[in-house]
Amino acid sequence: xxxxxxxxxxxxxxxxxxxxxxxxxxxxxxxxxxxxxxxxxxxxxxxxxxxxxxxxxxxxxxxxxxxxxxxxxxxxxxxxxxxxxxxxxxxxxxxxxxxxxxxxxxxxxxxxxxxxxxxxxxxxxxxxxxxxxxxxxxxxxxxxxxxxxxxxxxxxxxxxxxxxxxxxxxxxxxxxxxxxxxxxxxxxxxxxxxxxxxxxxxxxxxxxxxxxxxxxxxxxxxxxxxxxxxxxxxxxxxxxxxxxxxxxxxxxxxxx
Amino acid sequence: xxxxxxxxxxxxxxxxxxxxxxxxxxxxxxxxxxxxxxxxxxxxxxxxxxxxxxxxxxxxxxxxxxxxxxxxxxxxxxxxxxxxxxxxxxxxxxxxxxxxxxxxxxxxxxxxxxxxxxxxxxxxxxxxxxxxxxxxxxxxxxxxxxxxxxx
Numbered sequence: 352x353x354x355x356x357x358x359x360x361x362x363x364x365x366x367x368x369x370x371x372x373x374x375x376x377x378x379x380x381x382x383x384x385x386x387x388x389x390x391x392x393x394x395x396x397x398x399x400x401x402x403x404x405x406x407x408x409x410x411x412x413x414x415x416x417x418x419x420x421x422x423x424x425x426x427x428x429x430x431x432x433x434x435x436x437x438x439x440x441x442x443x444x445x446x447x448x449x450x451x452x453x454x455x456x457x458x459x460x461x462x463x464x465x466x467x468x469x470x471x472x473x474x475x476x477x478x479x480x481x482x483x484x485x486x487x488x489x490x491x492x493x494x495x496x497x498x499x500x501x502x503x504x505x506x507x508x509x510x511x512x513x514x515x516x517x518x519x520x521x522x523x524x525x526x527x528x529x530x531x532x533x534x535x536x537x538x539x540x541x542x543x544x545x546x547x548x549x550x551x552x553x554x555x556x557x558x559x560x561x562x563x564x565x566x567x568x569x570x571x572x573x574x575x576x577x578x579x580x581x582x583x584x585x586x587x588x589x590x591x592x593x594x595x596x597x598x599x600x601x602x603x604x605x606x607x
Numbered sequence: 608x609x610x611x612x613x614x615x616x617x618x619x620x621x622x623x624x625x626x627x628x629x630x631x632x633x634x635x636x637x638x639x640x641x642x643x644x645x646x647x648x649x650x651x652x653x654x655x656x657x658x659x660x661x662x663x664x665x666x667x668x669x670x671x672x673x674x675x676x677x678x679x680x681x682x683x684x685x686x687x688x689x690x691x692x693x694x695x696x697x698x699x700x701x702x703x704x705x706x707x708x709x710x711x712x713x714x715x716x717x718x719x720x721x722x723x724x725x726x727x728x729x730x731x732x733x734x735x736x737x738x739x740x741x742x743x744x745x746x747x748x749x750x751x752x753x754x755x756x757x758x
Contacts, residue, residue, distance in 0.1 A: 576631070577702045581754065584625020584740075591735055 621704070621753035623740035628701050629731060629752055635697030640681045647680070678725050685721035690714050694755070704755040712750065720748050 399406060648666065656663045688695040689712050693705045707716060723730065723744045730743030737746075745751050 573700060576700075577628070580628040580631055580701060581625070583627035587626055587735060588740070595736075 621706070621756055624701075624703050624752045624754055625740055626732070626734045628703055628754075629734060629742075632695070632697030632701040632703055633728070633731065635700055636681075636685070636695045639696045640677060640684050643684065644677050644680050647676075681725045682718070682721040685724060686714070686717040689717040689720065698752070698755075702755045703752050705750060705752050708749050716748055716750070720744050720750060723747065 652663075652665055655666070685695060688698075689705050693711050694703070698704060705712065705720075707713075712720070724742075727743070733743045733746070734740050739751070741751060
């Protein structure tokens with residue numbers, strides 16, 4: 352579409368030729384640069400390849416140490432930030448975990464004998480405060496729950512009594528030392544005999560009895576005898592005065 | 608005896624006791640003396656038993672000695688009570704009292720009267736015929752037995 356010897360073509364060709372030359376120049380420069388770079392890199396690679404194992408170990412230990420420090424710091428900071436207990440409590444389904452556990456299999460793997468042998472029972476017993484435990488036991492409540500009557504009904508007292516040889520028992524009891532231990536004086540001293548006697552005497556109305564008996568005696572018998580005797584005295588005196596015809600009965604208590 | 612002599616003051620004096628009251632009192636006193644004598648006899652016997660048990664025997668009953676002992680006991684008994692209160696046990700039971708013309712008897716008077724009454728008890732019978740109901744002992748010693756108006 353363009354004429355063969357047009358100036359445009361010349362310009363385009365010139366630009367292209369220039370570009371091609373520049374490109375070739377650039378490639379040459381690049382090759383030189385690349386060779387300049389690659390050569391030492393090749394050297395470095397060779398060096399690395401020659402001492403590879405050592406370098407690997409060095410690098411690995413270096414990386415390992417760095418990683419450890421980093422991880423430690425990361426975990427520590429994470430733990431500081433996170434509440435693991437709350438997280439586990441909220442997210443862990445204990446029931447599900449427990450359901451998955453095969454306790455029987457676990458138990459089968461336990462060596463109970465070894466466990467028992469390792470327990471120091473004496474030490475445990477020494478640490479137990481049995482008195483405190485006993486204090487905490489409410490015996491009254493336990494006793495209330497006991498049906499003593501039913502218990503007594505279950506005891507066959509007849510057979511128990513039948514089995515006892517009371518004569519033998521009585522024969523084996525030595526009463527003398529028992530009696531010797533009894534402080535009779537102390538017992539007597541503790542008994543308020545005076546008060547007891549007063550109580551008994553108060554109960555017996557002795558003055559009333561005496562009044563009744565003596566009163567009856569004096570009023571009924573003696574006074575009767577006295578009166579009859581006095582009448583008899585007068586009768587005798589009257590008889591005698593009439594007998595002797597003295598002219599009058601002597602006056603008792605008359606003038607001298 | 609004229610009326611002025613037997614005034615009111617005289618009639619208020621205790622009446623003398625008759626033969627029946629005094630006789631009963633004498634019988635009671637006799638029993639009291641016999642009881643006392645028996646007690647004394649038993650006391651002597653027990654004393655001899657305590658002092659020498661193996662040689663013990665009841666004291667021999669001697670009539671003369673026993674009668675003398677009872678008479679002595681009677682005299683002591685009567686003189687004691689007459690001096691102390693003018694009343695023996697028999698007099699107390701029969702509500703009688705022995706009085707002197709001066710009041711209560713003295714020791715000598717009581718002893719003499721007890722002696723006379725003991726050796727001659729029949730003297731009491733003079734009460735029957737005496738107008739003032741005196742026994743012979745009363746006449747001798749100027750005493751009299753009266754009804755005790757306090758009983």
